[in-house]
Amino acid sequence: MKRATRRRLRDGVLYAVLLAGVATVALVADWHAIRLNFLDTPTFKKLWPDLVTVAAVNTIKYTAIAFGGGLALALALALLKLSPVAVYRWLATIYIELFRGVPALVVIILMAFGIPLAFGWFPPGGAVGAGVVALIMVSAAYMAETLRAGLQAVPKGQVEAAKSLGMSGTWTLFSVVLPQAIRIVIPPLTNEFVLLLKDTSLLSVVGMQADQVDLTQFGRNELNILANPTPLIAISVMYILISVPLTRLVAWMEKKQQRTR
Amino acid sequence: MTATIEKSGERAIEVRELHKYFGKNEVLKGINFHVNAGQVVCVIGPSGSGKSTLLRCVNRLEEPTSGTILVEGIDITDEETDLNAVRSRIGMVFQQFNLFPHMSVLKNLTIAQQRVKKRGKAEAIAIARANLEKVGLANREDAYPAHLSGGQQQRVAIARALSMDPDMMLFDEPTSALDPELVGDVLQVMKDLASEGMTMMVVTHEMGFAREVGNKLVFMDGGVIVEEGDPREVLANPQHQRTQSFLSKVL
Numbered sequence: 345m346k347r348a349t350r351r352r353l354r355d356g357v358l359y360a361v362l363l364a365g366v367a368t369v370a371l372v373a374d375w376h377a378i379r380l381n382f383l384d385t386p387t388f389k390k391l392w393p394d395l396v397t398v399a400a401v402n403t404i405k406y407t408a409i410a411f412g413g414g415l416a417l418a419l420a421l422a423l424l425k426l427s428p429v430a431v432y433r434w435l436a437t438i439y440i441e442l443f444r445g446v447p448a449l450v451v452i453i454l455m456a457f458g459i460p461l462a463f464g465w466f467p468p469g470g471a472v473g474a475g476v477v478a479l480i481m482v483s484a485a486y487m488a489e490t491l492r493a494g495l496q497a498v499p500k501g502q503v504e505a506a507k508s509l510g511m512s513g514t515w516t517l518f519s520v521v522l523p524q525a526i527r528i529v530i531p532p533l534t535n536e537f538v539l540l541l542k543d544t545s546l547l548s549v550v551g552m553q554a555d556q557v558d559l560t561q562f563g564r565n566e567l568n569i570l571a572n573p574t575p576l577i578a579i580s581v582m583y584i585l586i587s588v589p590l591t592r593l594v595a596w597m598e599k600k601q602q603r604t605r
Numbered sequence: 606m607t608a609t610i611e612k613s614g615e616r617a618i619e620v621r622e623l624h625k626y627f628g629k630n631e632v633l634k635g636i637n638f639h640v641n642a643g644q645v646v647c648v649i650g651p652s653g654s655g656k657s658t659l660l661r662c663v664n665r666l667e668e669p670t671s672g673t674i675l676v677e678g679i680d681i682t683d684e685e686t687d688l689n690a691v692r693s694r695i696g697m698v699f700q701q702f703n704l705f706p707h708m709s710v711l712k713n714l715t716i717a718q719q720r721v722k723k724r725g726k727a728e729a730i731a732i733a734r735a736n737l738e739k740v741g742l743a744n745r746e747d748a749y750p751a752h753l754s755g756g757q758q759q760r761v762a763i764a765r766a767l768s769m770d771p772d773m774m775l776f777d778e779p780t781s782a783l784d785p786e787l788v789g790d791v792l793q794v795m796k797d798l799a800s801e802g803m804t805m806m807v808v809t810h811e812m813g814f815a816r817e818v819g820n821k822l823v824f825m826d827g828g829v830i831v832e833e834g835d836p837r838e839v840l841a842n843p844q845h846q847r848t849q850s851f852l853s854k855v856l
Contacts (some may be wrong), residue, residue, distance in 0.1 A: 508766075508775075510691075
């Protein structure tokens, strides 16, 4: 048998297996039950427009605040970790190990219920606000390590060139080192962003007021009210509609950047 | 006393009893060395001889362990000295070019002018363009470093240093990372600079450049200056055995 014929035969067998699998699932599945429970049109209509105008907007808001705050804190931690002063390096290491080691859910509960108990003080946004602060603290621990690696990946010659031109340490950091480090860490940071987007679902544990519900809390509420799992499919679609355009955009930006490099 | 002041007044760079350790390894073992204003001094020697370390001590990219370094009479090892101000008057060109890859050629040339020299944007751009013209790259100001050949990148790096109006230039093996056919353009730019009277300290393996352009040749080996003098004389008639053996290998 010729090699080309053999290859065609192999591909044919592989496609046949795939088709057989899909056909079996399609025949065995109870389509009526699936449509009624997961893709029920009247239920979809009841979710509108709060699914987008309240739940999705809140989820985006929590993610954006947690990511922005986390990134700023992470930068501070990464710089501490690269500090010439040993005590600063230890402090940063202890913080990172602590908040990477404890589950985000535990930190959220601690912040939401522990802070008011301990200090008699309620953060803005109540329990949800405290939960978002917890997400900032946890995501900063992860992003600090990413940023540190990025900062260290910028060649030493870049700093030397800036120094030799008389540029101060601060200017060197902000106009020479950081822009190059950020380019290096954009792919892993996108990953962090998507993880954080999904971690906002943990906030629903602290109890939310009606105007504070995120996608997950919204989905669970509607599941209880309507006694139909369709809302969970709806919020899943929303999560994907938020994350996929963003990851595609970053991938496109990366490709474009590679052309100028 | 007056005589010594006058003498040191014309010294662009003066190094006294310079020692440098990397850990326990002594790489500079008591260097005494000077570059007069307007001179081109070439430093040669085998790898590991300490010649690059000596050059990098002059703008304190390397921290000297002990000794004194005077740049235009200012002690740069003194804690009170404004190091950034001194550095902005010493241009430096690296073996690996070290252009900022995320900035266009023009931005590479203007950023330090604006941030260190506090020049306005229009003035910085005008000076940058004049220096690009000088190194023969007037038409590449919008390019990014990655789009330039090694020789072009090195000429941009020279133009970047010149845009700060330095009083002197340090060159750290400026042609060692270049393909042979690109070396000539960079050397030509350096020759032009020398003929304009720029004070230059050049660590190099280009013996032809040293012979043709240099006012003084310094041969280093094992962390000490073994021999120094007129380049034509040292190259043609080395006095020290180590110089003879090195030159017999490279010439």
